Amino acid sequence: MKRMHKFAVGFAAVLLVCCAVLLLNQKVNAAAEGKITGTVKLDGTPPHMKGLDMSKDPYCVKANANDAPKMENVVVGSAGALENVVLYISEGLSGAALTQPATAVPVFDQKNCRYTPHVLAMDVGETFKVTTSDQTAHNIHPNPNPMTGNIPWNQSQPPGAPPIEKKWKAPEMIEVKCNIHPWMHGWFAVVKGPYATTDASGNYTINNVPPGNYTVTAWQETYGTQTQKVTVAAGAPAKADFTFKAK
Amino acid sequence: MRTRLHQSLLCLGTMLTAFPLASLAQQTQADFNARMGMESHIGNVTGHAKNAQYDYRRYCVGCHGERGDGMGENAPWIDPKPRDFQLGIFKCRSTPTGTLPTDQDLSDTIARGLDRSNMPQWNIFTIQQKADLVAWVKHFSPRWVNEKPGTPIEIPTEPEVTPERIKDGREVFARVQCWKCHGVTGEANGPSASTLQDDLGRPIAAYNFTDGSRPKCGSSDQDIYRIFMTGLDGTPMPSFADNIKPDEAWDLVFYLRALMSQPSKEKAMAKQLGLKPVDPNAPAGQQ
Numbered sequence: 001m002k003r004m005h006k007f008a009v010g011f012a013a014v015l016l017v018c019c020a021v022l023l024l025n026q027k028v029n030a031a032a033e034g035k036i037t038g039t040v041k042l043d044g045t046p047p048h049m050k051g052l053d054m055s056k057d058p059y060c061v062k063a064n065a066n067d068a069p070k071m072e073n074v075v076v077g078s079a080g081a082l083e084n085v086v087l088y089i090s091e092g093l094s095g096a097a098l099t100q101p102a103t104a105v106p107v108f109d110q111k112n113c114r115y116t117p118h119v120l121a122m123d124v125g126e127t128f129k130v131t132t133s134d135q136t137a138h139n140i141h142p143n144p145n146p147m148t149g150n151i152p153w154n155q156s157q158p159p160g161a162p163p164i165e166k167k168w169k170a171p172e173m174i175e176v177k178c179n180i181h182p183w184m185h186g187w188f189a190v191v192k193g194p195y196a197t198t199d200a201s202g203n204y205t206i207n208n209v210p211p212g213n214y215t216v217t218a219w220q221e222t223y224g225t226q227t228q229k230v231t232v233a234a235g236a237p238a239k240a241d242f243t244f245k246a247k
Numbered sequence: 248m249r250t251r252l253h254q255s256l257l258c259l260g261t262m263l264t265a266f267p268l269a270s271l272a273q274q275t276q277a278d279f280n281a282r283m284g285m286e287s288h289i290g291n292v293t294g295h296a297k298n299a300q301y302d303y304r305r306y307c308v309g310c311h312g313e314r315g316d317g318m319g320e321n322a323p324w325i326d327p328k329p330r331d332f333q334l335g336i337f338k339c340r341s342t343p344t345g346t347l348p349t350d351q352d353l354s355d356t357i358a359r360g361l362d363r364s365n366m367p368q369w370n371i372f373t374i375q376q377k378a379d380l381v382a383w384v385k386h387f388s389p390r391w392v393n394e395k396p397g398t399p400i401e402i403p404t405e406p407e408v409t410p411e412r413i414k415d416g417r418e419v420f421a422r423v424q425c426w427k428c429h430g431v432t433g434e435a436n437g438p439s440a441s442t443l444q445d446d447l448g449r450p451i452a453a454y455n456f457t458d459g460s461r462p463k464c465g466s467s468d469q470d471i472y473r474i475f476m477t478g479l480d481g482t483p484m485p486s487f488a489d490n491i492k493p494d495e496a497w498d499l500v501f502y503l504r505a506l507m508s509q510p511s512k513e514k515a516m517a518k519q520l521g522l523k524p525v526d527p528n529a530p531a532g533q534q
Binding site for chain 1: 334335336344345346388389390393394422423424427428438439442443444446478480481482483484485486487488489490528531
């Protein structure tokens with residue numbers, strides 16, 4: 001009889017633990033709606049961006065006949081809005097928050113002999129696509145540091161070639177080049193967990209952040225990184241604005 | 248009772264902190280052991296890294312350096328620069344782009360040498376010596392501990408060369424735009440040839456099919472097939488595996504043979520056909 005009793009108590013305990021785990025899990029899921037938003041700006045005169053000489057490939061010249069293509073190391077909109085800044089959570093993420101819910105596949109397109117977008121952010125292990133919209137051959141040549149676990153590769157994409165699907169193993173800012181068109185230069189920004197990239201107005205929103213205390217890092221290819229501490233509460237998006245100083 | 252509990256708690260605490268540290272130390276030691284005990288398997292010969300130390304010091308260290316980083320004392324004076332074995336990135340592979348080469352690939356490179364570089368053909372080595380050196384080359388990079396070599400690409404049996412195939416090969420040459428770097432005549436004078444750089448930002452030349460030199464990764468028909476289907480990692484030469492079908496790849500091999508200055512069946516056929524260099528401005532499929 002005593003044995004039976006013990007068993008019942010044990011069973012009840014297991015049940016309780018199971019329920020608690022289920023409840024907690026639900027809480028995390030519901031909290032996944034937390035957000036971090038903000039604006040990134042450049043303080044000072046934006047540096048001069050050199051024009052691109054595409055004369056090596058008549059197709060590229062023709063494709064850019066209507067605008068003067070420029071380098072994109074620093075892209076500044078109205079009122080100092082800084083585009084192509086990658087924002088991610090560098091501290092404070094744990095467990096469930098690290099696994100991102102599946103969203104649209106990030107796409108890196110080669111259009112008019114440029115990379116669109118210039119900076120493509122993605123999660124570690126997230127599948128992304130490289131596509132070509134051009135009628136000229138490109139080669140996609142990312143150059144990560146093999147010591148991080150990311151291995152460089154180099155694939156061709158002639159006109160009409162199918163998309164290339166890839167992923168990266170480790171967080172790293174990886175430069176991408178086309179050897180055929182040396183002016184083509186972009187980035188794969190591989191980060192851990194949720195991320196965002198600023199739009200033309202310098203605005204960003206990192207979605208799916210559970211409530212908690214975090215360090216947000218803003219990375220810009222020319223100006224490097226800045227960090228800020230934020231607190232995300234359920235239903236109340238945290239705000240973090242960044243200002244980079246023009247050198 | 249109290250002290251006992253305290254003691255056991257203390258013990259548990261020590262274990263909890265010490266255990267990860269110990270396992271970390273073990274891991275690095277394991278890593279070191281794994282690298283020193285690196286083996287290579289070429290046919291039925293097994294190479295051992297440790298046995299290659301004498302040969303490496305005698306024959307390789309001058310260029311590739313003590314640490315295998317390509318910074319040997321001769322390195323500043325030679326071009327192309329010696330390979331940095333620490334990166335684990337190799338031009339001549341039978342495996343897809345972004346993967347490690349097989350032991351056989353590395354051994355072949357040692358035997359073949361690299362034309363138009365300071366890497367000679369090491370015919371003096373026995374198969375065993377080469378196998379040991381391959382293991383030693385691998386021990387420099389942590390990649391060989393964590394990763395396995397890629398699966399070699401499949402090369403179908405070489406078909407009979409026909410004038411039709413050479414013509415089709417010319418279409419492939421135009422479609423995937425080999426001429427962007429190699430030039431329409433294969434003279435390495437394409438529009439992008441002058442700005443080519445390797446992964447470390449050093450200038451690098453495209454292969455010139457017409458100057459009588461041998462391709463760096465071998466000059467058999469199978470070697471040429473392999474070169475453009477795997478790409479030469481670390482250089483601007485990409486892999487075309489996604490964009491050239493196996494049968495088309497043989498057509499391209501035949502056309503490339505016809506471009507080369509060495510006399511060949513393909514060259515004779517192309518001459519008879521009166522094939523002209525491709526026209527970069529022609530619309531797709533209308534060469």
